[in-house]
Amino acid sequence: MPGPNVSQRLSEGCVIPAHPLALTAANKLDERCQRALTRYYLAAGAGGVAMGVHTTQFAIHDPKVGLYKPVLELAAQTAAQSIKSGKVKSVGCVPRTISRQEAVRSTHPTPEPILIAGLVGSTSQAVREAQLAVQLGYDLGLLSLTALRGRSIDELIDHAKQTANVIPIMGFYLQSTISHMVLPKGFWSKLVEIPNVRAIKIAPFNRYQTLDVLEAVAESGRANEIALYTGNDDNIIIDLLTSYTFRAQGHEVQLRMVGGLLGQWACWTKKAAEQVEAIHRIHATGGPIPAALLTLASQMTLANKALFDADSNFAGCIPGISYVLKQQGLMSHVGALDPADRLSPGQTEQIDQILRQYPHLTDDEFVQTNLDTWLAA
Numbered sequence: 367m368p369g370p371n372v373s374q375r376l377s378e379g380c381v382i383p384a385h386p387l388a389l390t391a392a393n394k395l396d397e398r399c400q401r402a403l404t405r406y407y408l409a410a411g412a413g414g415v416a417m418g419v420h421t422t423q424f425a426i427h428d429p430k431v432g433l434y435k436p437v438l439e440l441a442a443q444t445a446a447q448s449i450k451s452g453k454v455k456s457v458g459c460v461p462r463t464i465s466r467q468e469a470v471r472s473t474h475p476t477p478e479p480i481l482i483a484g485l486v487g488s489t490s491q492a493v494r495e496a497q498l499a500v501q502l503g504y505d506l507g508l509l510s511l512t513a514l515r516g517r518s519i520d521e522l523i524d525h526a527k528q529t530a531n532v533i534p535i536m537g538f539y540l541q542s543t544i545s546h547m548v549l550p551k552g553f554w555s556k557l558v559e560i561p562n563v564r565a566i567k568i569a570p571f572n573r574y575q576t577l578d579v580l581e582a583v584a585e586s587g588r589a590n591e592i593a594l595y596t597g598n599d600d601n602i603i604i605d606l607l608t609s610y611t612f613r614a615q616g617h618e619v620q621l622r623m624v625g626g627l628l629g630q631w632a633c634w635t636k637k638a639a640e641q642v643e644a645i646h647r648i649h650a651t652g653g654p655i656p657a658a659l660l661t662l663a664s665q666m667t668l669a670n671k672a673l674f675d676a677d678s679n680f681a682g683c684i685p686g687i688s689y690v691l692k693q694q695g696l697m698s699h700v701g702a703l704d705p706a707d708r709l710s711p712g713q714t715e716q717i718d719q720i721l722r723q724y725p726h727l728t729d730d731e732f733v734q735t736n737l738d739t740w741l742a743a
Contacts (some may be wrong), residue, residue, distance in 0.1 A: 371478045372478055372480050372505045373564075375413050375414075375478070375480060376480055376505075376506075376564065376565060376593045377593045377624065378624060378625075378646075379413075379593065379595075379622075379623075379624025379625035379642070379646065380412070380413025380414065380480070380624075380625045380642065381411060381412045381413055381625060381626065381631055381635065381638050381639045381642050382412060382413055382414045382415065382416055382480060382482065382595070382625065382626065382627040382628075382631070383407050383412055383415055383416070383627075383628065383629075383631040383632045383635055383638075384416050384419045384420065384421035384422070384627060384628060384629040384631070384632055385403065385404065385407070385415045385416060385417050385419070385421065385422055385441060385632065386403065386421050386422060386423075386632050386684070386687055386688060386691065386697075387400070387421075387422050387423045387426065387433075387437065387703070388400040388402075388403060388696075388697050388698070388699075389699055389701040389702070389703070390698065390699055390701075391698075391699045391701070393701055393703060395433060395436060395437065396697070396698055396699070397440060398741060399696060399697050399698055399741070400437070400440055400441075400444075401440065401444045401740075402696055402737075402740040402741045403691070403696055403697075403740075404440075404441050404444040404445060404448070405444060405448055405739075405740040406635065406696060406733065406736070406740050407635050408445060408448045408479055409448070409736060409740070410635035410636035410638075410639055410729065410732065411635070411636060411639030411640070411643075412479070412631070412635055412639060413479060413480055413625065414479040414480025414481055414482060414505075415441055415445070415479065415480075415481065415482070416482040416483075416484065416508060416627050417437055417438050417441045417481070417482070417483055417484065417504075418434060418437065418438060418483050418484035418485075418486075418495070419482075419484035419508055419510075419627075420484075420510075420540070420544065420629065420684075421629040421632055421683075421684060421687060422437065422484065423684060423702060423703050423704065423707065424484075424486060424510075424704075425702075425703035425704050426703070427484075427486050427487060427491075427495070431703060433703075434495065434498075435498060435502075438483055438498070438499065438502050438504065439502055441481070442481060442502050442503050442504070445479050445481065446503075448479075449478070449479070480505050480506070481502075481503060481504040481505050481506075482504065482505065482506045482507070482508050482536060482627065483495065483496070483498075483499035483502075483504040483506070483507050483508065483533075484507075484508045484510060485499070485507040485508065485509050485510065485529060485533075486510045486512065486513060487513045488513055488514075489524075489525045489528050489529070491513075492507075492509065492525065492528075492529045493528055493529055493532055495507070496529050496532035496533040497532055499533055500532060500533050504533070505534065506533065506534045506535065506536045506564060506565065507529060507532075507533040507534070507535055507536065508536045508538050508567060508627070509525075509526060509529055509535050509536065509537060509538055510538055510540060510545075511525070511526075511538070511540075511545070511547065511549070512540065512544075512545045512546075512547065515545070515546060515547050519550070519552055519553045519556060520556075522549075522553060523553070523556045523557060523560070526557055526560060526563070527560055530560050530561075530562035530563060531562070533562075534562050534563075534564045535560070535562055535563045535564065535565075536563075536564065536565040536566060536567055536595070536627075537554070537557050537558075537563055537565070537566040537567070537579075538566070538567045538569070538597070539554075539566070539567070539568050539569055539570045539575065539576075539579055539597070540569055540570075540597075541569055541570050541571040541572070541680075542570065542572075543571070543679050543680055544680065548570075548575065549570075549575075549578075550578065551578040551579075551581060551582050554566075554578060554579050554582035554583070555582045555585065555586070557582075558582055558583055558586040558588055558592060559586065563592065564591070564592065564593065565592060565593040565594070565595060566579060566583070566592060566593075566594055566595065567595045567596075567597040567627045568580070568594065568595065568596055568597055568598065568605075568623065569596070569597025569598055569599075570598070571598055571599070571600050571601075576598065576605075577610075579594075580594070580610050580612070580621055581612055581614075583621060584610075584612035584614045584619040584621055585612070585614040585615070585619075587615070589619050589620075589621055593624055593625070594621060594622065594623045594624060595623060595624070595625050595626050595627045596623045596625075596626040596627075596628070597626065597627055597628060599628050599629055599630040599670045599674060600667050600670055600671075600674075600676070601663075601667065602626060602628065602630060602663070602666055602667075602670075603641065603645070603659060603660075603662060603663035603666055604660075604663050605623045605626070606622075606623055606624075606625075606626065606642065606645045607645055607648070607655055607659070607663075608622075608623070609621075609622055609649075610622065622649065625642065626638075626642070629674070629683060629684075629687060630666070630669075630670050630673065630674070630687075632687045632691070633673070633687055633690040633691055633694070634690075634727055634728050634729050635729065636729035636732045637726075637727060637728065637729050641659075641662070644659070645659075665724050665727060666727065668720065668724075669720045669724060669727055671716075672686070672713065672716035672717045672719070672720050673686040673687060673690065673717060673720075674686060675709075675710050675713050677710070677716075678710040678713070681706070681707075681708075681710055682707075682708065682709045682710040682713045684702055684707045685700050685701075685702060685707060685708055685709045686709065686713060686717060688700040688701070688702075689709065689713075689714060689717060690717065690721075693721075694730060694733045694734075694737075695733065695734070695737050695741075696733065696737070696740070
């Protein structure tokens with residue numbers, strides 16, 4: 367199990383960026399920029415990072431590429447160094463049971479970021495990756511089921527059980543445009559029965575499928591044991607603002623998505639942490655939802671449309687994030703291991719328009735102030 371500090375932070379909820387892969391122009395790992403990204407996220411107020419996930423590029427899991435261990439190891443080392451140097455900012459995390467007076471405090475120290483490792487492939491591969499993640503000090507495994515497309519629910523559950531025997535699991539509903547899978551409520555009802563399933567990233571980009579997961583958790587009796595994280599990059603703020611109430615076993619069960627594990631948060635992370643902190647305070651104090659936050663929600667979705675290349679079925683979602691990070695100086699090159707992952711025609715123009723029209727969404731000033739420090743060896 368994760369340590370008590372990590373478990374508490376996971377359940378309270380925080381910002382977890384889906385960490386990109388920094389590459390040189392020769393498509394080799396750019397260690398300097400890779401470290402800078404990790405330092406940026408932790409300094410910006412992220413509660414942790416997720417490595418080896420879709421935004422990190424699934425190609426790193428290929429043994430021929432050979433980057434899975436180096437990338438995970440580099441992030442763990444950089445996070446440890448950031449903790450030691452005191453350069454981890456703790457924001458975006460307010461306990462659910464604090465008093466109204468305590469809720470007005472701006473920050474509280476949390477020196478232990480959550481490290482999440484993406485796990486993919488067959489059961490044997492996922493188990494091997496989980497074993498490596500544990501060795502490197504990772505706290506949870508985000509379990510992708512895409513390689514098991516077409517298998518029965520029982521086969522998927524067996525896969526999850528075997529992996530959960532090695533590392534605590536964060537379940538993952540990946541949008542069907544990428545996974546080509548729809549996971550019915552019956553799957554989630556069985557998954558949440560696995561004791562070592564500690565969290566779920568809900569990212570189908572679909573309201574009906576999102577509610578399938580939430581309803582399964584509400585009916586499981588484990589609502590207080592499973593941390594719910596949004597992965598719906600098209601609906602981030604609304605997901606976090608909403609209180610969900612279900613009737614289960616003769617009584618009401620209330621659920622919240624307490625944080626997010628998002629590719630969208632791989633850029634403009636400081637603003638994301640501030641938004642999450644504001645939302646946590648609303649829930650903690652029972653205050654009204656400001657209309658400005660609802661306006662911001664639609665603007666964030668509009669920005670995500672450009673960054674994630676929604677018009678082209680998300681074909682350019684990975685390079686879209688890299689394009690912004692390169693403009694900020696956090697990446698030296700917009701590239702991908704898979705040649706299919708490239709910017710779509712007109713995508714950069716859409717992103718540039720967002721930057722001009724909605725500059726308040728960005729954290730450019732924060733990045734420019736600290737960039738040289740993060741890029742230092």
